[in-house]
Amino acid sequence: MLLQQLLNGLVVGGVYALFAVGFNLIFGVQRFLNLAHGAVFMTGAFVAYYTVEAGGPLVLGFLAAVVSAGLLSVLIEIVCFRRLRKSGDAEFGAILSSMGASLVIMTVWQWISQTQVVRFPFDTVPVVIFRFWGLRVSLLQVIMIVAAVVIVMIMAWFIYRTSFGRQVRAVTDNEKAAMLVGVNPNRTYNMTYFISGALAGAAGVLVGLAFNNINYMMGEPYLLFGFAIIILGGLGSIPGALLASLIFGMVQTLSIAYLPSGLTTAFIFSAMFLILLVKPTGLMGREEAGSLRGRR
Amino acid sequence: MLDISDLEVHYDGIHALRGVSLNVGTGEVVALIGPNGAGKSTLINAVSGLVPAASGAIRVGNDDLTRFKPWTVSAKGVLQVPEGRQVFSEMTVLENLQLGATALHGRPRDAGVEDVFELFPILEERSSQLAGSLSGGQQQMLAIGRALMGSPKLLLLDEPSLGLAPVVISQVFAALKKLKEQGMTILLIEQNATLALELSNRAYILDQGRIVLSGDSADLAADEGVVAHYLGVDAEE
Numbered sequence: 309m310l311l312q313q314l315l316n317g318l319v320v321g322g323v324y325a326l327f328a329v330g331f332n333l334i335f336g337v338q339r340f341l342n343l344a345h346g347a348v349f350m351t352g353a354f355v356a357y358y359t360v361e362a363g364g365p366l367v368l369g370f371l372a373a374v375v376s377a378g379l380l381s382v383l384i385e386i387v388c389f390r391r392l393r394k395s396g397d398a399e400f401g402a403i404l405s406s407m408g409a410s411l412v413i414m415t416v417w418q419w420i421s422q423t424q425v426v427r428f429p430f431d432t433v434p435v436v437i438f439r440f441w442g443l444r445v446s447l448l449q450v451i452m453i454v455a456a457v458v459i460v461m462i463m464a465w466f467i468y469r470t471s472f473g474r475q476v477r478a479v480t481d482n483e484k485a486a487m488l489v490g491v492n493p494n495r496t497y498n499m500t501y502f503i504s505g506a507l508a509g510a511a512g513v514l515v516g517l518a519f520n521n522i523n524y525m526m527g528e529p530y531l532l533f534g535f536a537i538i539i540l541g542g543l544g545s546i547p548g549a550l551l552a553s554l555i556f557g558m559v560q561t562l563s564i565a566y567l568p569s570g571l572t573t574a575f576i577f578s579a580m581f582l583i584l585l586v587k588p589t590g591l592m593g594r595e596e597a598g599s600l601r602g603r604r
Numbered sequence: 605m606l607d608i609s610d611l612e613v614h615y616d617g618i619h620a621l622r623g624v625s626l627n628v629g630t631g632e633v634v635a636l637i638g639p640n641g642a643g644k645s646t647l648i649n650a651v652s653g654l655v656p657a658a659s660g661a662i663r664v665g666n667d668d669l670t671r672f673k674p675w676t677v678s679a680k681g682v683l684q685v686p687e688g689r690q691v692f693s694e695m696t697v698l699e700n701l702q703l704g705a706t707a708l709h710g711r712p713r714d715a716g717v718e719d720v721f722e723l724f725p726i727l728e729e730r731s732s733q734l735a736g737s738l739s740g741g742q743q744q745m746l747a748i749g750r751a752l753m754g755s756p757k758l759l760l761l762d763e764p765s766l767g768l769a770p771v772v773i774s775q776v777f778a779a780l781k782k783l784k785e786q787g788m789t790i791l792l793i794e795q796n797a798t799l800a801l802e803l804s805n806r807a808y809i810l811d812q813g814r815i816v817l818s819g820d821s822a823d824l825a826a827d828e829g830v831v832a833h834y835l836g837v838d839a840e841e
């Protein structure tokens with residue numbers, strides 16, 4: 309039934325949004341594609357899993373995941389990007405160095421998990437099904453959508469409504485002028501990477517719960533989807549990433565439900581190419597990719 | 605207020621400043637005039653911490669700014685209005701001004717948004733527009749207003765007349781004159797010598813990284829031949 313599928317699609321789209329918005333935030337601020345973003349996401353899932361495994365409540369696991377993924381992301385900026393950025397034209401270098409970081413992080417978790425798939429204990433989230441208007445919604449789905457909406461809203465409030473967010477946008481807009489008005493760009497970069505990583509970590513936990521499958525490779529398909537989403541939404545545009553994530557979630561769920569299996573990914577990417585044919589800068593992107601737009 | 609001595613700055617292979625000494629007293633407006641490529645922007649960028657000084661000293665109060673980062677220089681109240689305005693074009697006029705207040709870093713506030721709007725009423729009309737959509741003159745006003753939001757003890761202006769129509773230039777300079785009357789300490793960089801000498805108390809002429817002439821602005825203005833010699837056609841404009 310269509311409405312049920314759309315609802316499921318919304319849940320999936322919400323998780324994609326957590327992943328893609330953080331990915332695009334870094335692109336918007338520094339024009340770097342952080343290919344370690346999938347590894348940060350996976351780190352979030354593992355940290356939550358090991359916290360719960362050690363007897364901690366899920367909420368604690370979630371917080372630990374968000375914080376450690378955020379810090380890992382800050383570390384990636386310092387180790388992989390900071391020196392490159394000072395050397396000037398560094399987009400290509402950033403791709404290689406973040407790819408390297410991704411491999412290192414994956415290897416560490418492969419070693420810790422001994423290449424095993426791990427699963428949250430049964431009943432980490434109680435199986436409760438709500439029914440209304442003929443729809444079925446599980447407690448886990450409710451948690452996913454609420455977490456996604458709340459986290460994205462907090463992030464948007466931070467970037468567009470606080471003075472620190474204003475500084476982040478100023479550095480994006482004109483780093484030299486930002487320094488001249490007293491902004492320390494390194495601090496805003498640290499904060500941006502923390503937010504980006506925290507969002508990815510949150511997404512990792514939710515995906516780990518939803519599919520009950522946590523492994524050291526789980527970030528890779530999301531990195532690919534993240535790519536597609538930010539290109540579809542418009543490079544650097546946060547509202548664009550949100551919109552594209554929801555579209556992706558819906559299209560994916562619908563095509564799984566109504567198309568022969570195996571065609572899903574092909575269908576999603578074909579849909580993306582079609583949209584790009586009509587609007588090459590993406591849904592909300594512009595000619596000059598990669599600036600965080602201010603509010604009017 | 606500002607005391608620069610024997611300042612040397614090198615870019616890769618270019619010796620941009622060759623032992624420049626210059627000072628600006630509290631409440632003074634000092635002009636730094638010179639042709640394109642003389643090293644004027646390099647000098648205030650060294651003060652602002654944007655380019656490193658190879659040697660020499662840049663003293664403001666008890667601090668030597670030569671090792672300061674740009675954001676710590678502005679925290680001291682030394683604020684630059686950069687060449688080419690450099691407004692935050694993707695942000696609104698109001699947000700640009702609010703960002704200017706970042707430079708306060710806890711120092712007391714002398715001017716608020718209302719004061720900037722009083723000096724440049726057009727900015728109030730445009731306050732919710734993106735700065736990038738403003739005309740060049742309005743962007744210059746915004747860049748000056750943004751610096752004022754940080755309560756400058758010393759205002760460094762880099763070619764505020766650059767690329768503006770004569771009418772707009774006189775509006776901008778009328779505002780600078782008001783600031784001067786309020787007692788603001790200003791180092792003004794200009795290629796337009798006539799304008800700069802009119803506004804300033806004293807002036808230095810910089811050529812190829814060296815101060816070649818300095819004195820009271822009125823004296824230099826009277827001696828047009830000398831100024832023209834260093835500036836070419838600009839002095840006659």
Ligand SMILES: Nc1ncnc2c1ncn2[C@@H]1O[C@H](COP(=O)(O)OP(=O)(O)O)[C@@H](O)[C@H]1O
Binds near residue numbers: 616638643644645646
């Ligand atoms: N970032 C830079 N890298 C290399 N050379 C520079 C740089 N900025 C300025 N220069 C050179 O330094 C000299 C002085 O430039 P500048 O200070 O901009 O002069 P002005 O502001 O008086 O026009 C010029 O020869 C210019 O080409």
Ligand SMILES: [Mg+2]
Binds near residue numbers: 645687762
């Ligand atoms: Mg210059």
